[in-house]
Every structure is written in C-alpha cells, then in structure tokens.
Amino acid sequence: MTRDTSYAAVMARKNEILKACVGLDYALFERSPIRFDYEGLLSSPGYSLAEVQRIQAETGVGRTPLVELRNTTDLVRSISRAGKGARIFVKDERCNPSGSFKDRRASLSVYHAAKLGYKGVACGSSGNYAAAVASQAAKRNLRTIILQEVFDSRKVGQPEILEKTRTCEAYGAEVWQLSVGPELFYVMLRVAEETGFFNASLWIPTGILGIETLGYEVAVEMKEREGRFPDAVVITNAGGGNVTGTTRGLAKAGSTKTAIIGASVDLRGLHMASDLDFNRKSFTTGHSGFSVPFMTLPDRTDVPRNAARQLRYLDRAVFVTQGEVFYATDLLAKLEGLDRGPAGNTSLAAALAIAREMDRDEILVVQETEYTGAGKLPSSQLTFARENGIEVRRGDPRENVPGKAIVIPEGPEQIRVEDLDLAKIRRSYVEKAVGAAAGYRPTEEDVRFLAEDSKSTVEFVRSALPR
Amino acid sequence: MVDEARRGDLVQIHIVVFRPEERTANIPDCTKAVPYEAWVKGFLLDESARIGDPVRVKTFAGRELGGDLAAINPAYDHSFGKPPVELIRASLEGRDRLGGAG
Numbered sequence: 162m163t164r165d166t167s168y169a170a171v172m173a174r175k176n177e178i179l180k181a182c183v184g185l186d187y188a189l190f191e192r193s194p195i196r197f198d199y200e201g202l203l204s205s206p207g208y209s210l211a212e213v214q215r216i217q218a219e220t221g222v223g224r225t226p227l228v229e230l231r232n233t234t235d236l237v238r239s240i241s242r243a244g245k246g247a248r249i250f251v252k253d254e255r256c257n258p259s260g261s262f263k264d265r266r267a268s269l270s271v272y273h274a275a276k277l278g279y280k281g282v283a284c285g286s287s288g289n290y291a292a293a294v295a296s297q298a299a300k301r302n303l304r305t306i307i308l309q310e311v312f313d314s315r316k317v318g319q320p321e322i323l324e325k326t327r328t329c330e331a332y333g334a335e336v337w338q339l340s341v342g343p344e345l346f347y348v349m350l351r352v353a354e355e356t357g358f359f360n361a362s363l364w365i366p367t368g369i370l371g372i373e374t375l376g377y378e379v380a381v382e383m384k385e386r387e388g389r390f391p392d393a394v395v396i397t398n399a400g401g402g403n404v405t406g407t408t409r410g411l412a413k414a415g416s417t418k419t420a421i422i423g424a425s426v427d428l429r430g431l432h433m434a435s436d437l438d439f440n441r442k443s444f445t446t447g448h449s450g451f452s453v454p455f456m457t458l459p460d461r462t463d464v465p466r467n468a469a470r471q472l473r474y475l476d477r478a479v480f481v482t483q484g485e486v487f488y489a490t491d492l493l494a495k496l497e498g499l500d501r502g503p504a505g506n507t508s509l510a511a512a513l514a515i516a517r518e519m520d521r522d523e524i525l526v527v528q529e530t531e532y533t534g535a536g537k538l539p540s541s542q543l544t545f546a547r548e549n550g551i552e553v554r555r556g557d558p559r560e561n562v563p564g565k566a567i568v569i570p571e572g573p574e575q576i577r578v579e580d581l582d583l584a585k586i587r588r589s590y591v592e593k594a595v596g597a598a599a600g601y602r603p604t605e606e607d608v609r610f611l612a613e614d615s616k617s618t619v620e621f622v623r624s625a626l627p628r
Numbered sequence: 629m630v631d632e633a634r635r636g637d638l639v640q641i642h643i644v645v646f647r648p649e650e651r652t653a654n655i656p657d658c659t660k661a662v663p664y665e666a667w668v669k670g671f672l673l674d675e676s677a678r679i680g681d682p683v684r685v686k687t688f689a690g691r692e693l694g695g696d697l698a699a700i701n702p703a704y705d706h707s708f709g710k711p712p713v714e715l716i717r718a719s720l721e722g723r724d725r726l727g728g729a730g
Contacts, residue, residue, distance in 0.1 A: 167650075235726055304689040306689050311667075320706040326704075333688050334689065335689035338666065338667040340664055342651065343652060436661075488722075491718070492719045495722070495723045496719075496722065496726070535707055539715055540710060540712055543709065543715065571718065573722055
C-alpha cells in the first residue's frame with residue numbers, strides 16, 4: 162500500500178510515526194492539558210547516572226579535562242575593581258570523540274536505539290549533534306541518516322554547516338542537505354516512516370540524561386581540586402538541553418547552590434526561517450533565535466514533550482554579540498593555547514564580563530569547548546560574513562547589528578552581557594502554556610507544575626494567569 | 629569538467645521536496661517564494677547519466693534514492709578563510725597586556 166506523502170497527510174500521521182521512531186508513548190506521561198510527569202518521562206528509559214557513565218566509557222565519551230584559564234583570569238582581573246575577578250575554568254569538551262559535548266547526548270540515545278533493536282538512527286541537526294550521532298552510530302554499527310538545513314535558495318551553504326556535512330559523511334552517514342525551512346520535520350517523519358530508524362531527537366529523555374555526566378564531572382572534580390563547588394557555571398544556550406542536563410548533573414553531585422547562567426549570541430531581528438537572513442548569521446546555534454522561543458515554548462520540538470526545560474534551571478540568561486564571541490575565541494587561542502569552536506566560546510565571552518562582577522576567590526566554569534577547523538573558525542566565518550555584505554570592524558560591541566555589522570571589541574573591558582528579563586519570560590511561558598490549553602481551567606496541580614517548570618512560585622504563576 | 633557519470637561514481641542528486649505553492653503556511657514570504665530542496669550523495673546505480681538526468685543512487689546508509697543528477701563528486705570547498713586582521717590585532721593586544729617576553 163502506498164501511503165499519502167503530502168505535507169498534510171504526513172503531519173496527520175505525526176503522532177503514530179513518532180511513537181514508533183522514538184520507542185516511547187508520551188501519552189503515558191500526560192496528566193492534564195497543561196501538566197505532564199517530567200521526572201517520570203526522564204526516568205522512563207531506565208538509566209541511572211552510573212549506568213550512563215558506564216555506557217559513555219564504552220565509546221570513549223566524557224571525563225574531559227577541566228582546565229583553569231590562568232592568563233584569561235589575569236586579564237580579567239587587570240580590568241576589574243580591587244578584589245574582583247573570579248577564577249575561570251573551562252571543561253574541554255573538544256576532547257570527546259567527535260569533538261563536542263554532544264557526544265554525551267548521542268552516546269546514550271544511540272546505545273538506547275541499539276538496545277531497542279533499531280537498525281539505524283536518524284536525526285535533524287545542522288550542528289555538532291549530527292556529527293556526534295553519526296560517530297556514535299558508527300561505534301555501535303548502526304546506519305545513520307542526517308538531515309541538515311544547509312543552503313539558501315542560491316545554493317550557498319553556511320560554512321559551519323558545510324563542515325558538518327563533511328564530518329557526518331566522514332562517519333559514513335547519508336546526509337540530506339536541505340534548503341531553509343521548517344519542513345525539515347516533514348522530511349524527518351518521512352525518513353522515519355520509510356526506514357524504521359530511531360529518531361535520535363535532541364529532545365528525548367536519553368538526549369538529556371547523557372549530559373548529566375558533564376555537570377557531575379564538573380562538580381566532583383572541582384570539589385576534589387579546590388574543596389568547593391563552582392560558584393557559577395556559564396552554559397551556551399539554544400534549545401536548553403545543555404542547561405538542563407548540566408544543572409541536573411551538578412545537583413546529583415550535591416552542587417545545588419551553583420548559579421546557572423545561560424549565554425546566547427544576540428541575533429535578534431534575524432528570522433530563523435528566512436531564506437534571506439539564513440546566511441547573514443555567523444553563528445548557527447547557541448543564539449537568541451533558539452534560546453528565547455525555547456524558553457517560552459519548550460515543547461515546540463520534534464517530539465510531543467521536550468525533555469530539555471531550560472526555564473526550570475536557569476538563574477540568569479544573558480546575550481553577547483557576535484563580535485564579542487569572535488574576540489573571546491581568538492583570545493582563548495592566543496592566551497591559553499586552545500583553538501576552539503564558537504559554541505563554548507559564546508559562554509566564554511559572557512564569562513569574561515561576569516567574572517569581573519565576582520570576587521577573586523570565586524570560581525566560574527565555562528562548561529564546554531568544541532572542535533574547530535575549516536568553516537567554523539573566525540577566519541572562515543568573517544570571510545563569509547564579508548562576502549554576504551556584513552560589515553566587519555573594530556569598535557564598541559554595542560554598535561553590533563545582527564545581519565549588518567560585526568564589531569570586534571577594542572579591548573576586554575568593552576565586553577558586557579545583556580541580561581534577559583527572566584520574570585517577563587516566565588510570565589510569557591505561563592501565558593503560552595495556559596493559552597495552548599484553550600478552554601481548560603488550570604487546577605492547583607497545574608499551577609504547581611507551571612511554577613516548577615518556570616523556576617518561579619505558585620504566587621507568581623497565579624499572578625500570570627489570564628483573568 | 630566531466631559531465632557524464634558512470635555506474636558506481638559518487639554523485640550528488642537533487643530533490644525538490646516541495647514546490648513553492650506546496651510549502652507550509654507559517655514561513656516568511658522570501659522562503660515561501662522558493663522551492664524546498666534537498667541534495668544527497670550516493671553511488672550511481674544507472675549505467676550512465678548526465679547532469680539533470682533522473683537517476684537512482686545508493687547512499688552511504690545503504691538505501692536507494694531517486695533524484696536528478698546535480699553533480700559528480702562535488703568538492704568540500706568550505707575553507708579556513710582569510711586571516712581576520714582586526715580580530716588578530718585585538719587579541720594580540722589583549723595578550724600583550726599580560727606582559728611577558730617581547
């Protein structure tokens with residue numbers, strides 16, 4: 162029987178396709194039109210932290226070096242007030258098999274897929290996660306299909322994503338290089354239906370549980386070396402997986418007072434589904450185009466419920482500019498001998514500003530680095546930006562305009578972070594959650610869920626409910 | 629440039645997933661005005677084909693796909709780019725603030 166493959170027909174089969182390709186019935190965890198059993202969902206695959214550590218060790222994932230950035234700390238202290246300038250550490254996640262922390266997510270999901278008997282894995286990702294899935298699948302002898310948003314309508318590819326195509330093909334994956342648009346999800350559903358492969362979505366429980374080891378390692382190693390947990394951890398934030406998994410891992414080691422700070426590149430004004438804006442971005446993830454929508458509407462993903470829930474864990478969320486991240490990237494290479502990619506350097510840029518506010522005896526951890534190379538380096542991206550009509554110059558980063566001007570700071574004292582108004586975002590989250598359940602009146606339990614899910618209080622949620 | 633591919637060559641195929649009028653509603657006009665396209669690599673299953681011909685390939689994942697022949701073993705041509713002079717100056721100045729030799 163030939164099934165109808167029109168957009169509408171495939172979307173209408175979405176739930177049955179997803180149930181088959183993630184091996185999980187999300188309906189079991191729904192409790193009301195608003196509320197679901199989050200911890201129940203996360204524990205449903207049945208992996209303890211110790212088991213995740215064992216599974217990751219099998220494929221060489223994790224246990225990456227935690228490196229103190231002494232020269233960077235000195236530079237920050239030279240521009241800080243007396244007594245200020247926290248020690249900055251970085252978790253060198255580049256040392257994972259495919260070069261980023263995404264191996265932690267992929268390792269557990271691919272293991273899970275193999276355990277459930279799937280013959281292959283598929284995933285929609287233009288970033289390091291795609292490489293991680295392809296690498297882990299190679300290790301577990303599963304076939305891989307990767308869907309990437311690569312080209313604008315001129316068939317001009319974003320260099321960082323072209324690099325990701327190359328590396329995924331190197332790992333033996335079938336790569337779909339797609340043009341700009343949200344229809345990638347449709348292609349994903351068709352691939353799942355045609356192949357019976359596992360959908361290694363970023364947002365399934367194993368995709369989050371795999372990251373908990375990162376936070377756990379940071380907390381345990383810092384406690385051993387310095388006798389204390391980190392005072393703050395800066396986490397590059399897009400969909401919220403890194404924030405969620407890292408914070409949960411820190412807590413599992415007892416580090417519950419550590420301030421969790423999400424950092425994103427400011428790309429406000431550029432539309433994520435715009436064919437014209439697509440190649441006016443120098444950053445393909447870790448930016449505001451993902452982080453802000455995911456905060457207020459976490460379940461807007463390729464699975465019914467997102468296991469990554471950043472608002473639950475964030476104490477603070479900040480923006481940095483593209484020019485500041487390029488500067489942090491080049492400083493890391495020249496001050497610390499670490500040539501690394503843009504993902505972790507987004508939080509490093511934020512750390513350069515945040516460490517100045519903190520006391521000298523405090524500890525600030527940047528919890529990831531990623532590999533770099535052709536397509537990913539500032540040299541690649543700034544060359545590409547100029548080819549696409551973007552102005553690149555030195556000056557005050559405040560003059561940065563996404564899609565128009567990239568301003569490289571004159572010096573480190575110009576780096577600053579812009580704080581997002583989390584109260585406003587939490588309010589918007591509550592409004593959207595209640596709005597999506599039109600005609601349903603939230604119960605006391607729903608209100609408690611919304612408070613937990615937004616790291617707020619029952620009183621706050623009540624004040625945000627529509628009258 | 630070789631414009632004829634033979635069976636077993638590594639090629640890239642082009643697939644129009646949606647024509648503009650078939651695209652989803654909630655996207656910007658500039659995106660809606662163009663087709664939704666895909667390019668995938670694989671080994672050619674036809675005896676021979678020229679650019680633009682409908683062909684079938686076997687992908688790296690081992691399955692068969694059909695599309696139009698777009699390219700024969702296209703290069704990975706993303707590069708390291710030019711050294712960004714402003715950025716290099718800025719970070720060397722930052723380094724020099726630390727003192728040290730030189």
